Amino acid sequence: MSLHADVSATFSADGAESFHVDAEIEVEHGESLVILGPSGSGKTLLLETVAGFHPHDGPVTLDGRRVSDTPPEERDFGFVFQDYALFPHMTVRENVDFGSRYHGDTRDPDDLLAELGVAGLTDRYPPTLSGGEKQRVALARALAVRPAVMLLDEPLAALDVPTRQSLRDDLADVLADATAVYVTHNRTTARALADRIVIMNEGNVVQSGTPEEIFYRPESPMVARFTGSNVIDLDDAPSLRAAFDVESDDVVTIRPESVAFGDDGDVRGTVERVVREDATNRVTVAVDRVTIETFTEQTPAVGDEVWLTLPESDIHVCRQAAAV
Amino acid sequence: MATSAETRFSLSGVKRNSLVVVFVAVQALVFAGTYTVGRPTWYAFFMIASTAVTAFALDGDRFTVALATMGSVLMVALALPLFLFVSRQVPSLVIEQALDPGVHRVLYLGVYGPLLAALASLVFGVPLAHLLSKGFPGQPLVESLVDLPLVVPHSVAGIIILFGFGKGGAFPSISVLGSMIGMVLAMAFVSAPYAVNAAREAFESIDDRLEYASRIHGASRWETFRRITGPLAVRGMVTGGVLAWARAVSEFGAVAVVAYSVSFFYPFEGGEVTAQHAPVFVYNTYLQGGLEQSGAVAFLLLSVSGIIFLIVRYLTTDTTTTGGVV
CATH class of the missing domain: 3.40.50.300 (P-loop containing nucleotide triphosphate hydrolases)
Incomplete structure (x- = not known):
């Protein structure tokens, strides 16, 4: 039926x-x-x-x-x-x-x-x-x-x-x-x-x-936030803007699990929060004036300087006009 | 160290029941003693003091002791007259009244008339209560009308009924003045609010989703009422019926105005007899025979009402409606 x-x-x-x-x-x-x-x-x-x-x-x-x-x-x-x-x-x-x-x-x-x-x-x-x-x-x-x-x-x-x-x-x-x-x-x-x-x-x-x-x-x-994606306004993240070819009023979204965490990557940020979730850590990293969440098995300390990699294929662009 | 709440709740059921039995036994003994020596006032003070001491022993909290002490003053006002009323009855007079066929008729009418009024209140009040629980336009008006008899002096209620349904009122073919119909109408007028409000509270306490679950799995609205809403609200309905019945039993003003004495079919004599509603009869006996004689009739009426009340309470305990689990 x-x-x-x-x-x-x-x-x-x-x-x-x-x-x-x-x-x-x-x-x-x-x-x-x-x-x-x-x-x-x-x-x-x-x-x-x-x-x-x-x-x-x-x-x-x-x-x-x-x-x-x-x-x-x-x-x-x-x-x-x-x-x-x-x-x-x-x-x-x-x-x-x-x-x-x-x-x-x-x-x-x-x-x-x-x-x-x-x-x-x-x-x-x-x-x-x-x-x-x-x-x-x-x-x-x-x-x-x-x-x-x-x-x-x-x-x-x-x-x-x-x-x-x-x-x-x-x-x-x-x-x-x-x-x-x-x-x-x-x-x-x-x-x-x-x-x-x-x-x-x-x-x-x-x-x-x-x-x-x-x-x-x-x-x-709204959909991105509710489904747990990172929502990044590039106006607030100049160090990320250089990496992406998007218009000024756009925002980009990326899943936390797509963001790689390590000693090298696209952008550098500061660990703001670390929350243990079962077998992994949910880490919030401040980059310029935005925060990006990612998952890692490592346990960084708050204040650590870390590198994040955001694969371009996993980045999705959505219009601010569609914001709810 | 256990808190006062823990102390209070740590009493097991057996201990709590034992405590109640001891407390009641002591109260009975002291009342009997003070009554025997002609000093019932002493018992009033004892009741207040013993309640305060018991509250202190159980809880130890001054706030609880204050509440219990203040509450016990009201209990004295309610219980002491009742104890004295029962104690001061003359057994021979009670037996004499109990054997009087005229009193039998009064007692029969005093139970039967209110029963009809309570049934009428339920038959027409339960559907209204169900509607009120769901809400509808103009509901406050209907609620006010339902509650109106609670604030109207009952002799005034009797006058209103005579204007409405007596000579020159609606339904001129029905005789209201001095008839059984009039008596039931007067009783229902003052007691229906109890039935409607108790049933409405019962309906309101039922989660709408139970009705949704019934409907979506195949039951019509009628079937949902029959299988779900009705059974879950039956205790409220019975409570409403008992309250309405009790209110009708005690009704004096409206009945005295509308149906001072009525003719009715009395099965124990197989024909029509004439009698007065019990409160009216007790009042008349008081005027004509004094306190002792009216007290004996009142004692019989109180006993019959009490027994019926206990039976209904027993029959409507949890186990009769929900398998004893809710």
Whole structure:
């Protein structure tokens, strides 16, 4: 099943300015689309709008069949919520089996729970489960109805790091052949799970493309910063300007992992910060009036003078005019 | 060294229960002693002092002791009259009233009428509560109307009902004055806010995402209410019903104005009988028979209400709604 949605909706709450979501997404059959964006960018509201939880304008179609005029229960979606949304008064098995009453062809709850590694929980109630267990049960509940499209709203966000990594691996298996829309603010998760990525900001789609395009060819400084690239305004880095043939109002972006760190290179800078991240160090180096991040297994000291190499093939130029 | 909070919370359940039993037993013994020697005032001071000492022993913090001491003054005001009321009953008079068929009718009506009012409040109040929990244009107006009976003197409420539904009002074919319908209407008028507000709070406490999860996995709005929202809010609904029932049981003003005495079907005699709502009957007995006689009837009404209240509380504990886990 392919999904196409071009929706707009306005949300208002007491004491807050109204928020407008106006976005178009398209997911091909068997594809995992990740909606990536900062908190408050409207990605969850977009997902909920596509699901039919909020009134909206614009079409939502499944394989060309318009479902935007139908209630959520007739849209043929499965939904996994960030905070699980398991029914607390039902056992795990009853939760997973919830949709069987409304769908002709559902999967066996026990098989699903076993597949997801939580077979022993069938008679437990959700409040007695850990976060990881709850999310596996929520995933089973969504998969049980054999939905045409899976909608997942930051399902890993509330979990601790080991549980998140474990469940992310399982999700990668589950979503391998599924048509899915996955909302997250975590770029690592996005890269791990996405066939394509949509970047949202302030209720709008600001870029869409493959993970390669999004991470290595961001169309604006906002996308570059959010996806973790270095954003370098060459006006503030005269020692770098000489190396690149770009116009004065352009900025360049480069992935931290593309920047080589060593005793020799294109440009010299001063180590400003060193942060240990698992097996590597994330090092921030000041060059003129900008900072550049890179990863290295070396452990430099703050204040050390170091050389950085920025391969020209990995440098991407984006226009300031596209800044958001 | 353990902090005061750690000390307070380090008491195990068994120790805490034992402490409560000892405290209550001591209170009962001292009350019995002071009552026997005709000095119940001494008990009032003992209750305040013993609460302060217990708070100090448990917590040791002056702030907590001050809170407990101030609170115990209110507890004296609430509990001491109740203790004295129970203690000063004349058993023979209570038994005499308990065997009086007229009192049986009053007690039956005192439970049955409020039950009808509470049911009516729930049947029409729960849908309204659900709407209020979701919000709609003009909601503050509706909320004000729902809460209005809480601030209207109840004799005034009775007059309003007579203007609205009595002679010359809406539904002229329905007799309200002195009828069962009028009595239930008067009770529902003053008790419905309790049912609506308790149910609304219960609905508001349910995460919208539970309803979303139900809908997206196939359930219609009706089914979602039946399988998710309703069961999760049932405790709030029952609480609202019990509050409405209790409020209706104690209603005097509106009922005295609208339905001073009513005819109703009394199953134990297999036909129509006439009786007064219990608070009205107690008041009449007080005027005609004095404090002791009205006290005996009041004691019976209090006992019946207390028993029903405890049964409902027992039936609506956690285990009946969520498998005992939430």
